[in-house]
Amino acid sequence: MKFEVKDHRIISVKTNRGIIYPRVVINAAGVFADIIAGMAGDQFFSIHPRRGVEMILDKKAASKSVNSTLSFYAGNSDKKAHTKGGGIIPTVDGNTVVGPTASECPEREDYQTTKEEIDALFDKHRHTLPSLSRSDVITYFAGIRASTYEEDFIVRRGKWTENIIHAAGIQSPGLTAAPAIAEDIVKIYEMVSGEKLAPKKQFNPTRKSNRLLKELSVEERDKLIKSNPDYGQIICRCEEISKGEILDCLRRPLKVHTTDGVKRRIRAGMGRCQGGFCQQLIVQIMAEEQKALLTEIKKKGEALILLDDNKGGM
Numbered sequence: 615m616k617f618e619v620k621d622h623r624i625i626s627v628k629t630n631r632g633i634i635y636p637r638v639v640i641n642a643a644g645v646f647a648d649i650i651a652g653m654a655g656d657q658f659f660s661i662h663p664r665r666g667v668e669m670i671l672d673k674k675a676a677s678k679s680v681n682s683t684l685s686f687y688a689g690n691s692d693k694k695a696h697t698k699g700g701g702i703i704p705t706v707d708g709n710t711v712v713g714p715t716a717s718e719c720p721e722r723e724d725y726q727t728t729k730e731e732i733d734a735l736f737d738k739h740r741h742t743l744p745s746l747s748r749s750d751v752i753t754y755f756a757g758i759r760a761s762t763y764e765e766d767f768i769v770r771r772g773k774w775t776e777n778i779i780h781a782a783g784i785q786s787p788g789l790t791a792a793p794a795i796a797e798d799i800v801k802i803y804e805m806v807s808g809e810k811l812a813p814k815k816q817f818n819p820t821r822k823s824n825r826l827l828k829e830l831s832v833e834e835r836d837k838l839i840k841s842n843p844d845y846g847q848i849i850c851r852c853e854e855i856s857k858g859e860i861l862d863c864l865r866r867p868l869k870v871h872t873t874d875g876v877k878r879r880i881r882a883g884m885g886r887c888q889g890g891f892c893q894q895l896i897v898q899i900m901a902e903e904q905k906a907l908l909t910e911i912k913k914k915g916e917a918l919i920l921l922d923d924n925k926g927g928m
Contacts, residue, residue: 616653617653617654619655619775623775624654624777624778627639639779641654641779641780641781642784645760646661647661647783648660654775656772659763659783661762663722663759664716664758664785665715665756665757666700667755668712668714668754668757669732669751670751672750674886675750680702683701683703684742685701686701700712702746712739713735714757716759723758727756753888759786760782762783767788768780769802771805771806777807779799827854827856827859842858845857845858849892849896850884850896851885851887852884852886852892857899859882860876860899861903864903864904865903872914873897873912873914877889883896897911
């Protein structure tokens with residue numbers, strides 16, 4: 615990526631998909647926001663990545679867990695700590711999340727989880743939940759906070775470059791603040807561009823979600839399976855996700871090309887076994903539906919390359 619800046623304005627942005635001639639650039643690049651700002655000649659802040667590790671408990675652990683967010687506060691005993699302390703957090707899907715930690719890291723995409731961090735989570739949160747058990751953990755994961763040295767959000771127009779807006783340094787509670795940040799970005803955009811924005815007339819703010827098979831009554835399930843036997847074939851046993859639901863997921867207007875994409879849409883592979891039993895079946899369903907080779911189905915990343923007609927099927 616390369617920015618062409620002239621007279622304190624971004625003229626063009628060269629990307630791997632062509633050249634863009636923007637009216638305004640909105641910099642919401644997370645841990646890379648300071649690099650983007652530098653490319654635009656407007657770097658007045660720096661990001662220092664801070665990794666947070668969390669662990670997810672089996673749904674069965676919820677019965678001996680909590681039904682509200684709890685956190686252990688250690689006071690000011692650790693003045694070097696870079697965290698509010700994390701907590702034990704029940705989710706809408708029935709799992710419980712424990713964490714996160716907070717550790718400075720030099721890499722912007724350092725998603726490792728270490729034994730020391732997991733041990734620290736257990737040592738800390740057993741004060742709140744004595745029944746916390748390692749056998750209840752189904753997976754660990756890490757994320758990177760885009761911290762600034764001022765430890766504050768940066769939501770403003772450019773300092774030296776006129777037509778850039780920064781939404782940087784957004785860490786916790788960034789998710790909660792996102793709607794308010796979006797409203798501020800709209801106001802700043804209108805001020806920078808001189809253009810008044812209005813909602814699209816055809817925009818529908820209501821999205822009708824598809825009910826999962828496991829949420830239906832016995833009678834509703836029976837009717838659905840009789841209409842399409844694919845709904846009677848359970849692929850993901852942990853989350854009770856059927857072949858029919860996976861096919862529905864793949865056939866939505868916005869396509870999904872990876873097994874992680876299917877997981878995020880309908881939770882197939884998100885249960886106790888973490889895809890150990892169902893992932894190979896999901897890969898096979900995806901390959902058949904998308905006329906691809908098994909080896910072309912990816913866990914994550916870029917979209918697969920579909921087979922040419924002369925390459926045949928599986």
